[in-house]
Amino acid sequence: MIRGVELSEIQLPMREEFRSGAGVRKERRVLLVRVVGEDGEEGWGECVAGEDPSYTYETTDTAWEMLSRFVLPGLPGREILAPDEILGPVRWVRGHPMAKATVEMAMWDLQAKELGVPLWELLGGSGKAVPVGVSLGLEPDDDALLRRVEEYLSRGYTRIKLKIAPGRDVAMMRAVCDRFPDAPLSVDANGGYSLEDEARLRELDDLGLLMVEQPLGHEDLRDHAQLQSRLRTPICLDESIRSPGDARLALELEACRVVNIKPGRVGGHGPAREIHDLCRAAGIPVWCGGMLETGIGRAHNIALATLPGFALPGDVSESRRYWDRDIVHPEFEMEGGRMGPPAGAGIGVEPDRLRIANLTVRSVAFGLPGS
Helix, strand or coil, X not given: CEEEEEEEEEEEEEEEEEEECCEEEEEEEEEEEEEEECCCCEEEEEECCECCCCCCCCEHHHHHHHHHHXXXXXXXXXXXXXXXXXXXXXXXXXXXXXXXXXXXXHHHHHHHHHHCCEHHHHHCCCCCXXXXXXXXXXXXXXXXXXXXXXHHHHCCCCEEEEECECCECHHHHHHHHHHCCCCCEEEECCCCCCHHHHHHHHHHHHHCCCCEECCCCCCCHHHHHHHHCCCCCCEEECCCCCCHHHHHHHHHHCCCCEEEECHHHHCCHHHHHHHHHHHHHCCXXXXXXXXXXXXXXXXXXXXXXXXXXXCCCECCCCHHHCCCCCCEECCCCCXXXXXXXXXXXXXXXXXXXXXXXXXXEEEEEECXXXX
């Protein structure tokens, strides 16, 4: 039985600015959900929605509204037998997978802790260390970008993903490839192009990239299929895959050759595993993307990334990539280009409660003392 739930918003300064086509981020507004079981065990989930609707229509504020008004109030006192049952009463709510995933993933953590097993084991993963890639934002010029790539290759990252945008794409990537001809490189367009840019995107074929991620708009599966048929470089879909249904359609249309699975984007671990299974059956490799998570979200991602279909390095970088100080103990560190899931029960890391309390700007609880 669920004794109670708590929703908190923290504001966490970033270690350095992160630039993308949508702008510059200097801090993250992060929503955390704590689900308390009957015996006092706790499960934690993190909402990956951004501060603005540039990646998806969901934002920190829309997720707060959905969670505090519709999803969380009815949970205390409910008997939950499996993580996917926690969202049963709100299946009538359309969309908002990021808000829903926050609760679903917290429930997976709670159930794993109640069973005394690591989350990766409950999900069906291997528990082995996973290869770690990193996503680098746009830089103002090529010299600055080359320095950044060199820095992260020297740290041992096994794949470097670079943001591109019209005007900062082919020439920029040629400079990177010329400087680092043996580096495993990919690019992420965040839907910044259209089929009218096909000729420019085809120029990327000569660079030997691992993939070009989400070149077209998130609703353009048909256009992605047309573009993929004309590109040698594999297209990876990210924003377009919001559910297992989206994944099935993308596979049927042959709209991509790689899929980026972010559990916080698709509604949680249950839908993420279903997408993983669909892609594995179709011979399509998947990898786990990142959304500037704290250690709570990172722990969830690494546990999922130990499933067998995750054949490519994910964006599961170590804590110091984004934060001077994370909100979990221990912080995540990379060794030999890989990171393993913590061995403890559930997500395997302990939230730093004092730090979280000091960073909290608003909170609401249901079914807990004082709520």
